[in-house]
Amino acid sequence: MKIIEIMNWLDAKCLTGQESLNSEVNTAFGCDLMSDVLAFINEKTLLLTGLTNPQVIRTAEMIDINAIVFVRGKKPNKAVVDLANKNNMILLCTNHTLYTACGILYMKGLKGIFNKEENESYGQ
Amino acid sequence: MDNEQGKNSIKLEYEIIKDDFSRAGEASSNIKKILRQLGIDSKTIKKVAIVTYEAEMNIVIHSDGGKITVFISPHDIQIIAKDRGPGIKSIDRAMEEGFSTASNKVRELGFGAGMGLPNMKRYSDEFDLQSKSGEFTVLEIKIYI
Secondary structure, eight states: OBHHHHHHHTTOEEEEOGGGTTOBOSEEEEOSOHHHHHHHOOSSEEEEESOOSHHHHHHHHHTTOOEEEEOTTOOOOHHHHHHHHHTTOEEEEOSSOHHHHHHHHHHTTOOBOOOTTTOTTTTO | OOOOOOTTOEEEEEEEOTTOTTTTTHHHHHHHHHHHHTTOOHHHHHHHHHHHHHHHHHHHHHSSOEEEEEEEOSSEEEEEEEEESSOOSOHHHHTSTTOOOOOHHHHHTTOOSSOHHHHHHHTOSEEEEEEETTTEEEEEEEEEO
16 A cells, blocks of 8 residues: 555645655554564554654664554654654654554555464564 | 674674663664675564664663674674663563563653563574673573574
């Protein structure tokens, strides 16, 4: 699914990465726990979160996530946006809650990642 | 686990400062960039990135400060995270998924889910954790290339 489609469906604004809005993600993961993000994500994934601190960008950087949606109308500060920009990431923000934002994308066909039990090979 | 600091290895070392949340992750970010420049394959880089980042966050969150040292050799990448501080009272408990002693402040940042050490072990080929209560914690990890 293209990021530009995600942006439209979520009525989201783009904070950085406008030039890459035609790139795609295969799955999505909604979470406010960065350790869970590190534990579970293993492919081209969209991260939806209500956290806006620099650790979100650092966490995403570690596992090559390049698109993040901030939910509940939250906006990161300039330093966070700059850090994302430096790492060529796309940041979107939407007023929808995490549940609603995930629900909209799921209905449009963007599925979640495999869970631990389903995906024996994750981490490999 | 032996410290292989042979002629063919590259050594990287970073000071990690207690409670420095604004810079937390910089060391891991640098390590990742260097591994990419060296042409290490992306799966290995991802494992090293996750391990070093979790270790770096642990030092920032739980210790009085420490160091992360990385030895890159042709066959493996060795990561040593060593800190001064309270140490770990029970390593067995610390290795349980979901067990955490992190403060509310740390949880608000998205950490303290009790997944750090189990994650690091999962992504490691060799894993050794030692600690002395009130003194230090040393984590030694190897990831094969």
